[in-house]
Amino acid sequence: MWDIILERGSYWAIIAVMMIGLYIAFSAENLIKRLVGLSLFQTTICLFYVKLANVANATAPVLLAEDMPKDAYRGEGVAELVHVYSNPLPHVLMLTAIVVGVATLSLGLALIVRINESYGTIEADEIYASDVKVQMAEDADAARTSGEVVR
Amino acid sequence: MILEPVLTSAPDWAVRHAAVLVVVVPMLLAPLLALSPSNRLAWILTVAGTAAAFWFSLILLAIIQEVPGSAISYALGNWEPPIGIEFRVDALNAMILVLITGMGALASFIAWPTLAAEFKGERLNLLLCAFLLCFAGLAGVAATGDAFNLFVFLEVSSLATYVLVAMGAGKDRRALPAAFSYLVMGTLGASFYVIGIGLLYAATGTLNMADIAEQMPGLSGNRSVQAGLAFILVGLGLKAAMWPLHQWLPNAYAYAPGFVSMFLSATATKVALYSLIRWLFTIFQPDLAFESAVLQWVLAPLAMAAMVICSVQAIFQTDVRRMLAYSSVAQVGYILLAISVGTAAGVSAGLLHLFTHALMKGALFMAVAGICFAYQGSTIRDFAGLGRSAPFTMAAFAIAGLSLIGVPLTAGFISKLQLGYALLDQGWWWAAVVLVFASFLSVIYIGRVLQAVFFEPPLNPRKNNKEAPLLLLIPLWILALVNIFYGIDAGFPAGLAADGAAAALGLGAAQ
Numbered sequence: 001m002w003d004i005i006l007e008r009g010s011y012w013a014i015i016a017v018m019m020i021g022l023y024i025a026f027s028a029e030n031l032i033k034r035l036v037g038l039s040l041f042q043t044t045i046c047l048f049y050v051k052l053a054n055v056a057n058a059t060a061p062v063l064l065a066e067d068m069p070k071d072a073y074r075g076e077g078v079a080e081l082v083h084v085y086s087n088p089l090p091h092v093l094m095l096t097a098i099v100v101g102v103a104t105l106s107l108g109l110a111l112i113v114r115i116n117e118s119y120g121t122i123e124a125d126e127i128y129a130s131d132v133k134v135q136m137a138e139d140a141d142a143a144r145t146s147g148e149v150v151r
Numbered sequence: 152m153i154l155e156p157v158l159t160s161a162p163d164w165a166v167r168h169a170a171v172l173v174v175v176v177p178m179l180l181a182p183l184l185a186l187s188p189s190n191r192l193a194w195i196l197t198v199a200g201t202a203a204a205f206w207f208s209l210i211l212l213a214i215i216q217e218v219p220g221s222a223i224s225y226a227l228g229n230w231e232p233p234i235g236i237e238f239r240v241d242a243l244n245a246m247i248l249v250l251i252t253g254m255g256a257l258a259s260f261i262a263w264p265t266l267a268a269e270f271k272g273e274r275l276n277l278l279l280c281a282f283l284l285c286f287a288g289l290a291g292v293a294a295t296g297d298a299f300n301l302f303v304f305l306e307v308s309s310l311a312t313y314v315l316v317a318m319g320a321g322k323d324r325r326a327l328p329a330a331f332s333y334l335v336m337g338t339l340g341a342s343f344y345v346i347g348i349g350l351l352y353a354a355t356g357t358l359n360m361a362d363i364a365e366q367m368p369g370l371s372g373n374r375s376v377q378a379g380l381a382f383i384l385v386g387l388g389l390k391a392a393m394w395p396l397h398q399w400l401p402n403a404y405a406y407a408p409g410f411v412s413m414f415l416s417a418t419a420t421k422v423a424l425y426s427l428i429r430w431l432f433t434i435f436q437p438d439l440a441f442e443s444a445v446l447q448w449v450l451a452p453l454a455m456a457a458m459v460i461c462s463v464q465a466i467f468q469t470d471v472r473r474m475l476a477y478s479s480v481a482q483v484g485y486i487l488l489a490i491s492v493g494t495a496a497g498v499s500a501g502l503l504h505l506f507t508h509a510l511m512k513g514a515l516f517m518a519v520a521g522i523c524f525a526y527q528g529s530t531i532r533d534f535a536g537l538g539r540s541a542p543f544t545m546a547a548f549a550i551a552g553l554s555l556i557g558v559p560l561t562a563g564f565i566s567k568l569q570l571g572y573a574l575l576d577q578g579w580w581w582a583a584v585v586l587v588f589a590s591f592l593s594v595i596y597i598g599r600v601l602q603a604v605f606f607e608p609p610l611n612p613r614k615n616n617k618e619a620p621l622l623l624l625i626p627l628w629i630l631a632l633v634n635i636f637y638g639i640d641a642g643f644p645a646g647l648a649a650d651g652a653a654a655a656l657g658l659g660a661a662q
Binding site: 049 | 299302303306310313314317320324325327328330331334335338339341342345346349352353358469
């Protein structure tokens with residue numbers, strides 16, 4: 001039982017951080033904190049992919065001197081690899097995911113700046129309360145004008 | 152063969168590269184728009200870009216229809232498919248591409264009259280740039296055959312969508328929190344999708360969708376694959392506004408600029424639904440016991456809950472755009488219910504409803520955008536008496552509304568009928584009962600608006616006779632007439648849907 005859990009220790013850590021990020025993204029009232037939770041969640045996905053790419057006792061996917069046959073630079077030689085290297089594909093995928101994450105984060109911050117300009121607050125509950133107030137005022141206004149028409 | 156002239160008149164390069172040009176042309180035009188010195192030039196380029204994409208997708212459809220059951224495979228950068236990124240277009244993608252690009256072209260037409268009034272003197276070219284990026288992203292999702300590439304295109308379109316929704320802030324500041332909560336939910340959805348891809352990559356070692364599908368039979372009962380399916384279902388479900396993951400949708404559609412809500416309602420959730428169909432039927436085969444349980448016990452109840460609950464919520468809205476947004480969630484429920492039947496007839500009915508719903512919701516949102524432009528208001532009270540002051544706009548609105556209800560001789564009736572047949576074939580009479588009940592609810596919410604429009608005196612007697620602008624009326628009437636035409640002769644969309652379902656389920660051509 002313990003073997004199963006301990007063997008996958010890094011996965012458990014990743015899942016734990018992921019769930020913390022998800023919880024912050026849902027529960028925080030402060031919009032900046034929400035974005036922090038979201039970024040945490042996205043970052044742990046990168047960790048998850050890097051962990052997937054891991055091969056036991058492997059090095060980084062870089063060709064070292066011993067891997068290079070002498071005529072490698074003349075184009076014909078195929079490298080006979082001495083080193084075990086981890087899977088490079090998930091790393092490449094995560095480069096893309098990081099770019100997407102940066103774009104999301106910056107767009108989210110830009111939206112928060114605009115929200116702060118027009119509402120004067122970045123607390124979700126206060127924004128909601130002021131929206132409800134505006135809506136009720138509009139409804140009352142509309143009810144009055146339609147009453148006038150009936151008369 | 153209606154499309155043969157398209158193919159014979161197309162130049163050779165267009166036929167050979169159509170699969171990638173449908174995405175590349177709008178995507179490369181978008182940065183040019185950001186540099187454009189004048190708003191009008193930017194708008195003309197937008198129309199040209201979306202129209203070109205529509206032409207390319209018609210070419211694709213014509214190629215596909217020439218040989219039933221075929222697929223176009225386009226290796227990007229000439230790297231062979233399992234290793235390189237592949238654009239793969241079969242009957243299912245071709246149908247979705249035609250739908251997206253067609254609605255995008257109509258949306259770009261109405262962009263000028265509605266936006267020019269809303270953003271006087273501001274730099275519209277940046278907004279149109281975001282629109283083209285969103286358009287290119289959605290087309291990319293529909294065209295790609297690579298699982299991770301799909302995520303990238305999904306995020307390209309989503310990031311542009313958040314910007315577009317936030318642009319409604321000039322009129323109503325509530326667009327900003329709506330865009331922000333859409334951003335949080337949308338990013339969570341995409342992240343869930345990526346986790347699912349990771350789990351599948353761990354089990355199969357490939358990202359090419361066709362390659363994953365080939366390995367799937369040997370992996371039945373694999374926990375990693377099952378978890379991957381669950382993550383992908385939740386992630387794409389969030390993007391498709393599957394109940395109860397739809398919380399972002401009503402506000403985003405209600406406060407976005409008019410042409411944006413028209414475009415999003417007709418395409419954004421549709422693309423997510425398309426990729427859901429692709430994953431559920433082409434990649435995970437439905438005969439896996441795990442998946443049929445998911446379809447029957449998760450998807451079907453959620454779909455029926457959406458149909459009933461969101462229709463009831465739509466009845467109690469005072470704002471027409473919010474009402475239509477809730478109705479969109481309900482309609483996603485119809486499509487998901489059709490998918491959850493899991494048979495070829497069910498998927499075909501779902502695709503047909505997807506198609507017709509894009510037509511009718513596009514027309515409805517377009518009419519509302521016109522009314523917002525001409526009368527500066529979108530509550531039901533603002534709509535009172537408009538039947539007399541804007542008869543052409545409102546007649547088209549009424550046609551699309553009747554189609555949404557599913558009145559005979561409209562497109563909505565045909566697709567709901569197909570859905571009913573598919574349900575009864577499977578013996579799901581209880582689902583058919585829910586379908587009819589939800590349709591009655593839609594009679595109530597559409598009827599409320601139509602009653603205000605045609606039978607109530609105008610709220611403000613000073614209201615002058617003012618139609619929506621002509622550039623908006625033409626696409627609106629195209630959509631309304633198409634709604635009626637497909638209600639009388641549904642051969643074209645029904646054939647597309649049947650071929651698409653056959654391609655999704657891997658059955659070859661449906662004849």
